[in-house]
Amino acid sequence: MVKEVRTRFAPSPTGDLHVGNIRTALFDWAYARHTGGKLIFRIEDTDRERVTDEYIAAAIETLKWLGITWDEGPEVGGPHGPYLQSQRLDIYAHWAKKFLDNGDAYNCYCSTEELEARREAQRAANLAPGYDGACRDLSADHIANYVAQGRKPVLRMRMPDGETKFTDVIRGEVIFDHKFVPDFVLARADGSPLYTLAVAVDDVLMKITHVLRGEDLLSSTPRQIRVYQAMGVAPEDFPVFAHLPFVMGQDNTKLSKRNGEVSVAWYREQGFLPEAICNYLALLGWSPGDDRENISMKELTELFTVDRVNSSPARFDMKKLEAINGDKIRALTIDDFLERAFHLFLKQASSLALTMKRR
RNA sequence: GGCCCCGUCGUCUAGCGGCCUAGGACUCUGGCUUCUCAAGUCAGCUACGAGGGUUCGAAUCCCUUCGGGGCUACCA
Numbered sequence: 191m192v193k194e195v196r197t198r199f200a201p202s203p204t205g206d207l208h209v210g211n212i213r214t215a216l217f218d219w220a221y222a223r224h225t226g227g228k229l230i231f232r233i234e235d236t237d238r239e240r241v242t243d244e245y246i247a248a249a250i251e252t253l254k255w256l257g258i259t260w261d262e263g264p265e266v267g268g269p270h271g272p273y274l275q276s277q278r279l280d281i282y283a284h285w286a287k288k289f290l291d292n293g294d295a296y297n298c299y300c301s302t303e304e305l306e307a308r309r310e311a312q313r314a315a316n317l318a319p320g321y322d323g324a325c326r327d328l329s330a331d332h333i334a335n336y337v338a339q340g341r342k343p344v345l346r347m348r349m350p351d352g353e354t355k356f357t358d359v360i361r362g363e364v365i366f367d368h369k370f371v372p373d374f375v376l377a378r379a380d381g382s383p384l385y386t387l388a389v390a391v392d393d394v395l396m397k398i399t400h401v402l403r404g405e406d407l408l409s410s411t412p413r414q415i416r417v418y419q420a421m422g423v424a425p426e427d428f429p430v431f432a433h434l435p436f437v438m439g440q441d442n443t444k445l446s447k448r449n450g451e452v453s454v455a456w457y458r459e460q461g462f463l464p465e466a467i468c469n470y471l472a473l474l475g476w477s478p479g480d481d482r483e484n485i486s487m488k489e490l491t492e493l494f495t496v497d498r499v500n501s502s503p504a505r506f507d508m509k510k511l512e513a514i515n516g517d518k519i520r521a522l523t524i525d526d527f528l529e530r531a532f533h534l535f536l537k538q539a540s541s542l543a544l545t546m547k548r549r
Numbered sequence: 550g551g552c553c554c555c556g557u558c559g560u561c562u563a564g565c566g567g568c569c570u571a572g573g574a575c576u577c578u579g580g581c582u583u584c585u586c587a588a589g590u591c592a593g594c595u596a597c598g599a600g601g602g603u604u605c606g607a608a609u610c611c612c613u614u615c616g617g618g619g620c621u622a623c624c625a
Binding site for chain 2: 200201202204234236237239240241298302305309313316317318319320344345358361364365366367369370371372374375377378379380382384385386389404405406407408409410433435436438440443444470473474475476477479480481482483500501502503504505506507509510511512513514516520
């Protein structure tokens, strides 16, 4: 029996969802729907200083507006919840302890300042900066001494010698020599988990089969695989990785607030249709293969496959979005058009009224 | 600096050894249409980063080089 496809969209809402996030969500969604699988929506809020409840609520709202539906996650629940990482702390603590007991991970007592200084020295000596393994094999005396000093340790994963090799569906075989993958931190001194721990644990526990995510996470993949191994997951059960190309701004750097409008909420306020945004975004890094460009959400689920995703980054082009939006608007029935225009009007009118009231 | 990824018109892309004197879409330019603005329509501009191979034949395969990007956190 073929395993059911389970993809996940796991943003860390530190602001409004931006178009790059949505492109990822769209592909995860389309692939799940294409295969008859499931899309899991998970909130990565291990850094509660940056992720707020407002942003989480906004992310949920934005996805719904776009027509991207999920099968497990906030609001709908599911058998592998909770789906907010901040509510799964005990799970991460369990695995963290296990890794420590097994010797896969170790306590590192180095202070931030010490690490900083050593990194600086490495850079100066033209060496690869990274953790030098100082606390890898501490003697009991040494540890007692650190504890006496009142130092609180972070939990660090031990990267064995060797290499990590995996096949990325979009990029082919990728190899990382562990010389360039230093021991990494799994949990902070206060015991709270880091992305590196939470993401891998959750993907395993939530039975994710396909990880479609941004290319920026490509180099963190060996670390995730290391956690899978420590959890005792068999290699054939590792998820399939597909690292999507970046969405770039006009200046050819990764699209961000600095080089264009990135907030989906902004496009919504401007009157862009959700189906236009999705249609345009689908064409950024993917194409159906023929010359078709007018694609509905339904058609996207029928046509979308990961092997047709491009490996090279794509520039976000407002002009083309506008053109597609125009086509979609003209294709609307008059009733549909009026209703949407009316809703948009009401929304803007009410926010305007609020502004006036404050004066 | 190190490691990794990427490189076809201005932009998004098709192309996976001969169908390519490189196709489509958006943009742009000019024409038609039009009370105006859109829309529509016709035409046009413009690309395989460079250099070596492999091959009868390369945008497609290999190498080098150059360029761009990402990562290199007790962020994700």
